[in-house]
Amino acid sequence: xxxxxxxxxxxxxxxxxxxxxxxxxxxxxxxxxxxxxxxxxxxxxxxxxxxxxxxxxxxxxxxxxxxxxxxxxxxxxxxxxxxxxxxxxxxxx
Amino acid sequence: xxxxxxxxxxxxxxxxxxxxxxxxxxxxxxxxxxxxxxxxxxxxxxxxxxxxxxxxxxxxxxxxxxxxxxxxxxxxxxxxxxxxxxxxxxxxxxxxxxxxxxxxxxxxxxxxxxxxxxxxxxxxxxxxxxxxxxxxxxxxxxxxxxxxxxxxxxxxxxxxxxxxxxxxxxxxxxxxxxxxxxxxxxxxxxxxxxxxxxxxxxxxxxxxxxxxxxxxxxxxxxxxxxxxxxxxxxxxxxxxxxxxxxxxxxxxxxxxxxxxxxxxxxxxxxxxxxxxxxxxxxxxxxxxxxxxxxxxxxxxxxxxxxxxxxxxxxxxxxxxxxxxxxxxxxxxxxxxxxxxxxxxxxxxxxxxxxxxxxxxxxxxxxxxxxxxxxxxxxxxxxxxxxxxxxxxxxxxxxxxxxxxx
Numbered sequence: 001x002x003x004x005x006x007x008x009x010x011x012x013x014x015x016x017x018x019x020x021x022x023x024x025x026x027x028x029x030x031x032x033x034x035x036x037x038x039x040x041x042x043x044x045x046x047x048x049x050x051x052x053x054x055x056x057x058x059x060x061x062x063x064x065x066x067x068x069x070x071x072x073x074x075x076x077x078x079x080x081x082x083x084x085x086x087x088x089x090x091x092x093x
Numbered sequence: 094x095x096x097x098x099x100x101x102x103x104x105x106x107x108x109x110x111x112x113x114x115x116x117x118x119x120x121x122x123x124x125x126x127x128x129x130x131x132x133x134x135x136x137x138x139x140x141x142x143x144x145x146x147x148x149x150x151x152x153x154x155x156x157x158x159x160x161x162x163x164x165x166x167x168x169x170x171x172x173x174x175x176x177x178x179x180x181x182x183x184x185x186x187x188x189x190x191x192x193x194x195x196x197x198x199x200x201x202x203x204x205x206x207x208x209x210x211x212x213x214x215x216x217x218x219x220x221x222x223x224x225x226x227x228x229x230x231x232x233x234x235x236x237x238x239x240x241x242x243x244x245x246x247x248x249x250x251x252x253x254x255x256x257x258x259x260x261x262x263x264x265x266x267x268x269x270x271x272x273x274x275x276x277x278x279x280x281x282x283x284x285x286x287x288x289x290x291x292x293x294x295x296x297x298x299x300x301x302x303x304x305x306x307x308x309x310x311x312x313x314x315x316x317x318x319x320x321x322x323x324x325x326x327x328x329x330x331x332x333x334x335x336x337x338x339x340x341x342x343x344x345x346x347x348x349x350x351x352x353x354x355x356x357x358x359x360x361x362x363x364x365x366x367x368x369x370x371x372x373x374x375x376x377x378x379x380x381x382x383x384x385x386x387x388x389x390x391x392x393x394x395x396x397x398x399x400x401x402x403x404x405x406x407x408x409x410x411x412x413x414x415x416x417x418x419x420x421x422x423x424x425x426x427x428x429x430x431x432x433x434x435x436x437x438x439x440x441x442x443x444x445x446x447x448x449x450x451x452x453x454x455x456x457x458x459x460x461x462x463x464x465x466x467x468x469x470x471x472x473x474x475x476x477x478x479x480x481x482x483x484x485x486x487x488x489x490x491x492x493x494x495x496x497x498x
Binding site: 037 | 395
């Protein structure tokens with residue numbers, strides 16, 4: 001399944017790592033793509049900032065090392081966020 | 094002229110306690126002072142734990158007028174420096190000692206509490222007026238300047254900043270000044286007060302923080318835990334110390350420094366090994382004379398195996414008879430103060446013949462195959478030691494100490 005989430009994540013990976021988007025597949029891991037750790041944390045940051053979500057950190061229930069894992073994690077977190085009720089009281093500034 | 098340099102005073106404050114005696118007792122007992130993060134209610138922090146200085150009321154140490162000038166980072170430096178100077182018994186009114194005393198203090202982050210307050214006013218409260226003392230509180234040299242003012246010492250005084258190696262780089266500079274004869278004494282150490290919202294958020298984004306505790310060198314390690322505090326020491330010319338009958342805590346034997354020049358975050362075993370080797374050479378110590386290394390041992394996936402390889406490279410077969418431990422397991426990673434707190438650990442080991450353990454140790458990691466003194470302190474005759482510090486940016490500083498003769 002190719003959708004917005006997948007395309008957005010491919011785009012973020014390509015932009016942060018400087019890789020040709022054609023080289024990125026759902027079956028790649030960040031390691032296969034030879035993405036250094038500093039680029040990897042920037043990819044995670046850009047994803048979090050784009051979707052306003054918090055990606056899990058070394059949580060055994062989530063795979064954030066592979067492209068497929070990143071896409072699935074984002075889909076799940078975005079769905080959870082959309083399902084969550086709005087805060088009872090608006091935050092005060 | 095190469096003079097012998099000794100340590101005649103020490104002081105410390107960190108999560109383990111508010112003086113050097115308490116700090117050493119916590120290290121020796123392997124009593125972790127890492128606990129739930131406090132002071133950030135309502136912020137939904139990803140950071141769960143830290144080694145914060147607790148039960149601390151600055152008004153017990155400083156009057157209100159003085160406090161206006163002091164970021165928390167300078168408060169810690171002053172508290173530790175007062176203890177170190179008192180222990181040394183140095184009398185700055187004697188002869189020309191004021192001019193012949195240096196003050197070199199490392200800090201990685203500087204006045205972050207002041208920065209945080211300024212950011213809150215500017216961006217949250219939309220208030221363009223910052224406190225008029227913001228600059229003098231947060232400048233990187235504020236701790237060094239405040240300590241020089243406190244004691245009226247007028248020799249070479251400056252800050253050293255190299256992230257997590259700042260304190261060890263500061264010791265190296267102070268040591269060189271005393272050894273060369275440029276000064277007779279130096280107040281040297283490191284200080285950090287980095288547990289602020291801005292710094293915590295930045296560390297969260299790097300994804301190197303543990304969410305449980307700090308477990309250096311073991312298989313279950315999940316990253317570093319931030320700490321804070323200061324350690325300050327009096328380095329003194331041996332003849333000067335002996336002439337006034339001072340108690341000598343240890344000999345400061347040498348220092349070695351290097352840059353990896355490879356990567357801004359990933360450590361290099363080659364760079365670390367070069368700094369270790371150069372500290373031994375500088376101290377004229379053989380590898381076989383070193384009984385204990387206080388490791389950088391952050392508990393991150395990258396540091397611990399790299400540091401292990403570096404030690405093996407330099408020590409060869411003697412690596413298996415060395416004891417290596419990381420006291421960050423009990424006082425966290427105090428960044429620019431790390432090497433200063435860890436100097437308390439090596440002084441304790443040299444003076445009492447007790448190795449402080451690596452606390453929170455569960456199972457060994459095949460990539461980390463040295464003797465890390467897991468969980469329980471051990472008695473050992475300790476003749477000479479190293480203390481490692483390896484910073485982000487690939488900056489390494491290692492210091493070598495010998496037991497007082």
